[in-house]
Amino acid sequence: MSRFRYHNAERWMTALEVGFLADPRHAREALHQAGFVTQQALCAYLLDVGFSDAWNARHIKQDIAKALSYAIACGFGHDCPDMARLAAVLSPYWKWGYHYHQWEEDRPRTGGFIPATITPLVRALVDRVHDVTGHPRPRGCQPRPQEARS
Numbered sequence: 001m002s003r004f005r006y007h008n009a010e011r012w013m014t015a016l017e018v019g020f021l022a023d024p025r026h027a028r029e030a031l032h033q034a035g036f037v038t039q040q041a042l043c044a045y046l047l048d049v050g051f052s053d054a055w056n057a058r059h060i061k062q063d064i065a066k067a068l069s070y071a072i073a074c075g076f077g078h079d080c081p082d083m084a085r086l087a088a089v090l091s092p093y094w095k096w097g098y099h100y101h102q103w104e105e106d107r108p109r110t111g112g113f114i115p116a117t118i119t120p121l122v123r124a125l126v127d128r129v130h131d132v133t134g135h136p137r138p139r140g141c142q143p144r145p146q147e148a149r150s
Helices: 002-017 024-048 053-060 064-073 081-090 115-133 145-149
Strands: none
Touching: 002 024, 002 115, 024 053, 024 064, 024 081, 024 115, 053 064, 064 081, 081 115
């Protein structure tokens, strides 16, 4: 189950790294995608350290900040203040998806994040999950440049 979640994160990460989500006009869509990728990656880690999938579904849900806090408390070792700030903006990530915000005051705040700042933070987190879980990258997902050199 952990490897499945990690592979899901890697495969969906490609939408953040290429395609229309790189356009700053698509910040909401990029935030939704980042939320999904981050949730899958962090749940993969939490599964590896002993949290059940049912527990994750019941207690974490789409709260990226909570998932990151649990992961860090369990030794994840990813101390990145910008990722913590992004996790707070993403939580819960459903708000960036298909929910229509009719009035400006109803719209969630992006915290200044745009695709160009979201993508490297989420990539670093997914790479960290890869490093600590030891799961192989899914077929078709290229290793990051630092891996290719090793």
